[in-house]
Amino acid sequence: MNHLRRRQLVALATGALLTAGITLAAPASAVVRPTPLVVNARWGGHCTYDRIVIDLRGHVPGVTVTRVPKLVQDGSGKSVPLAGKHFLQIRLHPAAAHNRAGDSTYHGPKLVKIYLPQLKGLAMTGDFEGYVTFGAAFHSKPSFTSFKLHGPERFVLDVAHRNVCR
Numbered sequence: 001m002n003h004l005r006r007r008q009l010v011a012l013a014t015g016a017l018l019t020a021g022i023t024l025a026a027p028a029s030a031v032v033r034p035t036p037l038v039v040n041a042r043w044g045g046h047c048t049y050d051r052i053v054i055d056l057r058g059h060v061p062g063v064t065v066t067r068v069p070k071l072v073q074d075g076s077g078k079s080v081p082l083a084g085k086h087f088l089q090i091r092l093h094p095a096a097a098h099n100r101a102g103d104s105t106y107h108g109p110k111l112v113k114i115y116l117p118q119l120k121g122l123a124m125t126g127d128f129e130g131y132v133t134f135g136a137a138f139h140s141k142p143s144f145t146s147f148k149l150h151g152p153e154r155f156v157l158d159v160a161h162r163n164v165c166r
Helices: 003-025
Strands: 037-045 049-057 062-068 086-093 111-113 119-128 131-138 144-149 154-160
Touching (some): 049 086, 049 119, 062 144
Antiparallel strands (some): 062 086, 086 131, 119 131
């Protein structure tokens, strides 16, 4: 085998091995899922709880629910005008309420008063750098549970109250 042909084979084999090595070395976590899009928020009253549902396109991301002393707009820090004595911040990450072109994908309310036994208001308070944030207002300290539902994808927050159906 001539010298040039041997070099070509070695280069080809090296390239193939490097490609295979890089492919095999990539961790499973390197698979990038598209950022889920928040498309709606809704609520409903039930006999023993009020429910907030946040609808998503894509998967349900990580969600933190935190008691906060007041509701503020992300970024500006401006107060959110919802009446209440107790507040919960609901933060989804990674998530967006806009597409890559910057158009809103969120079609729910930005700020709404609600007249349920426990839930008194809901506001979208932020959509910035991979975080979408909502604030919920209550007259008394909320006792809550949360979970994810699939098909369609959504995050659910249930806030307990006394039985109003008796």
